Amino acid sequence: xxxxxxxxxxxxxxxxxxxxxxxxxxxxxxxxxxxxxxxxxxxxxxxxxxxxxxxxxxxxxxxxxxxxxxxxxxxxxxxxxxxxxxxxxxxxxxxxxxxxxxxxxxxxxxxxxxxxxxxxxxxxxxxxxxxxxxxxxxxxxxxxxxxxxxxxxxxxxxxxxxxxxxxxxxxxxxxxxxxxxxxxxxxxxxxxxxxxxxxxxxxxxxxxxxxxxxxxxxxxxxxxxxxxxxxxxxxxxxxxxxxxxxxxxxxxxxxxxxxxxxxxxxxxxxxxxxxxxxxxxxxxxxxxxxxxxxxxxxxxxxxxxxxxxxxxxxxxxxxxxxxxxxxxxxxxxxxxxxxxxxxxxxxxxxxxxxxxxxxxxxxxxxxxxxxxxxxxxxxxxxxxxxxxxxxxxxxxxxxxxxxxxxxxxxxxxxxxxxxxxxxxxxxxxx
Amino acid sequence: xxxxxxxxxxxxxxxxxxxxxxxxxxxxxxxxxxxxxxxxxxxxxxxxxxxxxxxxxxxxxxxxxxxxxxxxxxxxxxxxxxxxxxxxxxxxxxxxxxxxxxxxxxxxxxxxxxxxxxxxxxxxxxxxxxxxxxxxxxxxxxxxxxxxxxxxxxxxxxxxxxxxxxxxxxxxxxxxxxxxxxxxxxxxxxxxxxxxxxxxxxxxxxxxxxxxxxxxxxxxxxxxxxxxxxxxxxxxxxxxxxxxxxxxxxxxxxxxxxxxxxxxxxxxxxxxxxxxxxxxxxxxxxxxxxxxxxxxxxxxxxxxxxxxxxxxxxxxxxxxxxxxxxxxxxxxxxxxxxxxxxxxxxxxxxxxxxxxxxxxxxxxxxxxxxxxxxxxxxxxxxxxxxxxxxxxxxxxxx
Numbered sequence: 001x002x003x004x005x006x007x008x009x010x011x012x013x014x015x016x017x018x019x020x021x022x023x024x025x026x027x028x029x030x031x032x033x034x035x036x037x038x039x040x041x042x043x044x045x046x047x048x049x050x051x052x053x054x055x056x057x058x059x060x061x062x063x064x065x066x067x068x069x070x071x072x073x074x075x076x077x078x079x080x081x082x083x084x085x086x087x088x089x090x091x092x093x094x095x096x097x098x099x100x101x102x103x104x105x106x107x108x109x110x111x112x113x114x115x116x117x118x119x120x121x122x123x124x125x126x127x128x129x130x131x132x133x134x135x136x137x138x139x140x141x142x143x144x145x146x147x148x149x150x151x152x153x154x155x156x157x158x159x160x161x162x163x164x165x166x167x168x169x170x171x172x173x174x175x176x177x178x179x180x181x182x183x184x185x186x187x188x189x190x191x192x193x194x195x196x197x198x199x200x201x202x203x204x205x206x207x208x209x210x211x212x213x214x215x216x217x218x219x220x221x222x223x224x225x226x227x228x229x230x231x232x233x234x235x236x237x238x239x240x241x242x243x244x245x246x247x248x249x250x251x252x253x254x255x256x257x258x259x260x261x262x263x264x265x266x267x268x269x270x271x272x273x274x275x276x277x278x279x280x281x282x283x284x285x286x287x288x289x290x291x292x293x294x295x296x297x298x299x300x301x302x303x304x305x306x307x308x309x310x311x312x313x314x315x316x317x318x319x320x321x322x323x324x325x326x327x328x329x330x331x332x333x334x335x336x337x338x339x340x341x342x343x344x345x346x347x348x349x350x351x352x353x354x355x356x357x358x359x360x361x362x363x364x365x366x367x368x369x370x371x372x373x374x375x376x377x378x379x380x381x382x383x384x385x386x387x388x389x390x391x392x393x394x395x396x397x398x399x400x401x402x403x404x405x406x407x408x409x410x411x412x413x414x415x416x417x418x419x420x421x422x423x424x425x426x427x428x429x430x
Numbered sequence: 431x432x433x434x435x436x437x438x439x440x441x442x443x444x445x446x447x448x449x450x451x452x453x454x455x456x457x458x459x460x461x462x463x464x465x466x467x468x469x470x471x472x473x474x475x476x477x478x479x480x481x482x483x484x485x486x487x488x489x490x491x492x493x494x495x496x497x498x499x500x501x502x503x504x505x506x507x508x509x510x511x512x513x514x515x516x517x518x519x520x521x522x523x524x525x526x527x528x529x530x531x532x533x534x535x536x537x538x539x540x541x542x543x544x545x546x547x548x549x550x551x552x553x554x555x556x557x558x559x560x561x562x563x564x565x566x567x568x569x570x571x572x573x574x575x576x577x578x579x580x581x582x583x584x585x586x587x588x589x590x591x592x593x594x595x596x597x598x599x600x601x602x603x604x605x606x607x608x609x610x611x612x613x614x615x616x617x618x619x620x621x622x623x624x625x626x627x628x629x630x631x632x633x634x635x636x637x638x639x640x641x642x643x644x645x646x647x648x649x650x651x652x653x654x655x656x657x658x659x660x661x662x663x664x665x666x667x668x669x670x671x672x673x674x675x676x677x678x679x680x681x682x683x684x685x686x687x688x689x690x691x692x693x694x695x696x697x698x699x700x701x702x703x704x705x706x707x708x709x710x711x712x713x714x715x716x717x718x719x720x721x722x723x724x725x726x727x728x729x730x731x732x733x734x735x736x737x738x739x740x741x742x743x744x745x746x747x748x749x750x751x752x753x754x755x756x757x758x759x760x761x762x763x764x765x766x767x768x769x770x771x772x773x774x775x776x777x778x779x780x781x782x783x784x785x786x787x788x789x790x791x792x793x794x795x796x797x798x799x800x801x802x803x804x805x806x807x808x809x810x811x812x813x814x815x816x817x818x819x820x821x822x823x824x825x826x827x828x
Contacts, residue, residue, distance in 0.1 A: 006654035010675065013647040017679045020640055032514035033678030040671035041655070044664065086511070259719055311667050 003045055014038050014075060035080035036087075039318040040311055042068070047314065056417035057177050058170070058317045062409060065321020076322045084319035089269030090262070091316030092169055093283040097265060098305055099172045099189060100243075100287015102181075108190060114358040115187065118365075119195050121354030122372065123164065126346045130160035133342065142332050143396050151213045155393055158206050162383050162401050163339055164346075165199050167376035168192045168280055170409060173313055174374070174416045182425035184364040188371035188416075193284060196378060197232070200278065203382050204228050207389065227276075235277040239285030242268055246286065247294035250301060257304035262312075280378075320376065320409065328402045336403035340411070343404075347372050370419035374412025375405045484589070484814045486781065489722055490807050493729020504730045512727055514681065516792060519720040520785050521677035521691035522713060527612055527782070528695020529706045541603070544764060545610030548756035548776065553582035553615065555752035556745070563744040569737065572798050579622050580790045581741070584806045585749035586615040589780025604775035607760065612782050613692070619786055620689035623793050627684030641685040642693055648675050649694035657703040669712035684793045688785055721781055728784045728807050731791065731800065738804035745809040750816065753777055777817035779810045 017034065043064040050060030068075040076084070134141065135156040146152045171192045175185055204227075246264050250257065268286060272279045290296065329336070351369040355362060379401060387398035420426050496503040532538045557578040564574050571577055588608040624637035652672040659665045676694055680687035698706040732738070753776045787806035791799040 002654045002658055006651040009647045009651040009654070013644045013651070013675070013679060016640065016644055016647075017682050020636065020683060031678070031682050033518050033674045034682045035678070036514070037671045037674030037676075037678050040667055040674065041651075044667045044671070048664075083514075256715075256719075258715065307663055307666055310663050311670050314667065 003048070007042060007045055010038060010041060011075070018075075018077075031077070031080050032083040032086070035076055035084055036315060039065070039068075039076065039084060039322075040314055043314045043318045044310075054421070056174055056413040058173050058313065059410065059413045059417075061314050061317035062321040062324075062413075065318040066324055066326070067321075068318075069322030069324070071324070071326040076318075081319060081322035084315055084322065087312060087315045088319065089273060089279060090265050091312045092279050093265035093268040093272070094262070094309055094312050095169050095172045095176065096280045096283035097261075097268070097287040098176050098309060099168070099193065100284040100289075101291045101301075101305070102175070102185075102189060103284075103288055103291065105288065105292045107186070111186070111360070112190065114360045115190050116194065117358040118187075118351065118354040118360060118368070119191050119198070121357055122191075122347065122350045122369075123195055123198060125350035125353060126164045126343070127157070127160050129346050129350075130163050130343070131157045134159050134163075140335065142335060142400060143393050146393065148213065151210075154206065154210045154213050155397075158203070158210055158386060159397055159400075161199060161203055161206060162379060162386070162397070163343055163404060165375060165379045165382065166192050166195055166372050167374040167378060167409070167412070168196045169378070170374035170376045170412055171371050171416060173317070174371075174413050174420070176309060177313065178417055178420050178426045179429040180420045180425040180427070181429035182364075182420075182423060183361075184367055184371070184420060184423040185425055187360070187365065187368055191368065192371060193280070195372070196280065197278075199378070200382075201228060201232075207385070210390065231276055231278055232281065234275065235272070235279075235281040236285050238272065238275070238277055239268070239282035240289050242282070243286030243289030244293070247290045247296070250290070250296045251294060254300055257300045258308045261301070261304045262308050265312075324406045324409070325402055326406070328399050329406050332400050332403045336400060336407055339400075339404055340407045343408075344369075344373060364419075364423040364425075367419040367423055370415040373408055373415050375408035379405050484778065484818075485721065486725055486779070486784065486810050487814050489725035490729035490732075490784075490811060493726035494732050494807070495729075496726070497730025497732065499733055500730075504726075509727065509730055512723070513792060514678065515720075515723060516727055516788060517681035517687045518674050518677035519724045520687035520789055521680065521694075522673055522716060522720050523724075523782060523785050524616065524686075524688040524691020524693075525673065525676070525695040525698075525709070525713060526691075526717075527616060527688070528692035528697075529699045529710065530609065531613060531692075531696055531699060541606050542610045542613060544760055545607045546614035547763075548607060548760050549586040549611040549614050551756035551759055552586040552611075552749070552752035552776075553579070553618070555582075555755055556585040556748040557582035559748035559751065560741070560744045563740075563748075567740055569740055571737075572796060573626075576622060576626055576794075577741075577798055577802055580619075580786060580802055581745050581748070581806070582752075583615045583619050583622065584783040584786040584802075584809075585745065585752055585779075587612050587780055587782035587786065588753075588776045589778040589782075603764075608776055608778075611776070615786070616686070616688050616692050616782075619789065620686040623684070623686045623789060626790065626794050637683055637685050640683055641680060641689050644679045644683070645676060645690035645693035646697065648672060648679065648690075649697035652694065652709070653698060653701045653703070653705050656705050656708045657701075665708065666712050669709050670716075672709075673713070673716075681792065686789055688782075688789055724781065724788065725784065728788055728803060731788075732804040732807045733800045734804065735801065737797075738801040738808070741801055742805035742808040742812075745805050746812045746816075749779075749809060749813060750777070777813060779813040779817075784810055 014034070043061040046064035047057035047060035050063070051057050065076070065081075067073050069081055070076065070078040131153075135153060138146075138152060138156070143155075146155060171188060174180075175189065242264060246260070249260060264286070265283065268283045269279050271277075272282045290301070347369040351372070352366070355365045355368075383398045383401035387394040390397075417426070493504070494500050498504065498506050498509065531542075533542065560578040560581050561574060564571060564578070588611050620641045621634070621638050624634045624641065628634045628637050649672075652668070655668040655672070656665060659668060672694075673691075676690045677687040680690040695706070698709060757776050784806055787803045791803045793799075
């Protein structure tokens with residue numbers, strides 16, 4: 001009851017402030033702190049309510065973002081939603097860093113072969129299935145007619161890749177906020193990260209193929225492999241360096257760890273973005289180095305992560321919710337829904353086949369596909385590249401992917417949290 | 431008032447703390463200031479020198495060197511992206527001021543009145559002298575009245591030192607007056623900033639009322655949230671969110687985050703449940719980084735130009751005169767408790783003065799406000815040096 005009164009007071013304050021002073025859309029950053037504070041508290045309360053309903057907190061943050069965002073309640077305006085996204089890089093870096101901390105290479109060495117086989121089955125099978133499906137059902141898709149079969153085939157494979165793609169960020173966030181630990185967590189964590197890396201490399205190659213068949217290739221493209229190597233190897237080196245520096249700090253100074261951790265993530269995100277590194281990979285490597293090469297003594301880092309991660313996660317998912325374009329969902333929602341159901345089926349079937357091939361135990365392996373349902377930033381990032389690159393079919397494909405991501409970002413965390421609960425792993429990392 | 435590096439307002443509250451408050455206070459003990467200050471303090475103590483306690487002397491020049499008018503390491507864009515953080519930092523400063531405000535005894539109230547009178551004298555002297563000098567020098571300023579008033583407010587702030595029970599009564603009183611002389615200027619600052627933002631008198635009144643009203647609403651919500659949250663991680667979320675809301679709502683309205691924070695601090699100090707101790711625990715973690723960031727930001731925002739030099743000269747001279755006059759009047763009015771050289775105790779400017787200039791710049795964002803910020807930044811450095819020269823006796827600050 002007290003929380004509800006507090007929330008009512010805060011909503012009253014926010015409404016009072018926004019009604020009194022109407023900032024124009026191009027206003028400066030005056031509304032950022034207001035949006036941040038309001039989102040943080042109100043979403044935290046929404047997350048609490050969701051947790052009581054045995055749903056993931058992050059779904060509460062997302063739903064709150066949607067409800068208060070510019071497409072619904074408009075308590076968080078469009079410019080506020082954009083301001084909130086400033087925290088995205090930091091959040092992604094933090095989530096990946098935490099994932100790296102959870103990955104013990106000595107433990108992983110025994111299962112990495114089997115996990116790779118499972119990933120290959122899921123990724124290869126789903127990609128093949130969707131490529132054929134999209135090519136066959138082209139006329140049902142909200143896409144323009146493409147006369148060349150070769151071009152249509154390449155587009156179908158790119159679209160299939162976008163449809164199949166996963167969100168390591170959301171999956172890792174569900175694990176972090178559920179404080180999950182166990183065989184299913186250990187399976188999903190490396191699987192989703194490996195799959196993400198393979199997808200990014202595949203996407204870059206497919207993009208090159210699409211350029212070639214559409215006649216859009218240019219001289220600079222020969223550097224694609226070099227660019228990709230820079231992105232991947234550079235990320236590994238940069239993340240390793242930052243992780244080593246942080247490990248030294250933890251060992252020899254060990255003070256203000258929360259702030260230094262957040263500072264590290266800001267550097268990983270900011271410098272990584274500036275140098276075109278893959279933020280997830282760099283941050284994951286940093287976490288891996290800390291955990292596997294110089295593991296910290298005591299609980300200082302654990303407390304720092306718990307203290308620092310929650311506010312960042314909340315704002316990240318509220319921003320994601322507030323930025324979900326609900327109007328797009330209304331536009332192509334039906335096609336997206338059919339694709340989402342087909343995707344769920346494909347993930348379920350290919351993971352079953354992959355389990356048999358990999359030799360991993362069926363329990364809790366049969367639940368692994370739930371951890372792959374979420375989609376998010378990676379999918380949208382790749383789709384926006386397509387929209388920019390290919391003027392004819394890129395924008396409608398982007399619209400379709402937005403709708404699909406909206407569905408998966410809502411359903412994915414709920415399904416994965418339930419799977420973790422069914423496997424008895426929720427709260428085991430206390 | 432209490433410099434954020436100074437006495438800790440959250441260490442009191444031994445009478446009314448709840449179970450949660452006791453936990454929070456117990457956790458305060460291991461928290462210590464930044465390591466660098468320990469090193470500097472130890473080194474200086476080993477050399478027989480006074481502890482180096484004016485962070486402005488270090489971080490403002492550092493900001494100026496790194497800023498867009500220095501080496502360019504901190505760009506204009508980077509400064510722009512820090513604006514929201516600055517309003518939050520100012521609100522946090524305000525909370526410290528409000529949470530330290532004791533009004534329980536007649537002595538407390540009397541000292542608040544004395545401190546406010548001294549601040550009023552300083553504001554009057556500085557604003558008057560600056561206005562006169564602006565006219566005498568023929569400076570073309572947009573809104574000279576508001577600039578003079580803001581300079582007066584900046585000048586009135588004092589960085590308080592620590593008074594120990596074994597110190598003489600006069601010393602303790604001087605420290606307490608220095609501790610309390612920011613309260614009235616922060617309240618007046620709320621009105622001045624509303625005047626800068628709004629065009630009409632009713633709008634000024636509305637904004638000033640909203641500055642306080644919205645802060646009261648947020649403070650009440652904070653009290654309901656912190657007081658009954660046992661999970662420390664969730665409490666941190668609430669504390670960060672509430673401070674961001676205090677600073678953010680003030681920034682959105684174009685009013686004073688310092689006033690919003692102070693109102694909330696006062697509410698939490700007097701609310702049951704030891705909420706001030708609870709929020710103090712989390713705020714102390716943010717305190718040093720926020721103050722350092724604020725000082726660096728102020729230094730980096732400083733734009734060296736002729737106008738700032740003129741305003742800065744007027745500011746330093748007028749502040750010195752104002753503080754000495756204010757101290758003299760108060761020591762004559764309360765000879766039994768105040769030291770005769772009270773003025774010299776009131777010279778260290780601390781962070782709050784810079785906070786006023788920064789609030790003005792965030793709201794007005796004009797060449798004039800940039801010059802005021804530059805002038806106050808330079809004036810703060812000069813005043814710190816003057817204070818060090820004036821206070822020859824041993825005077826330890828925390």
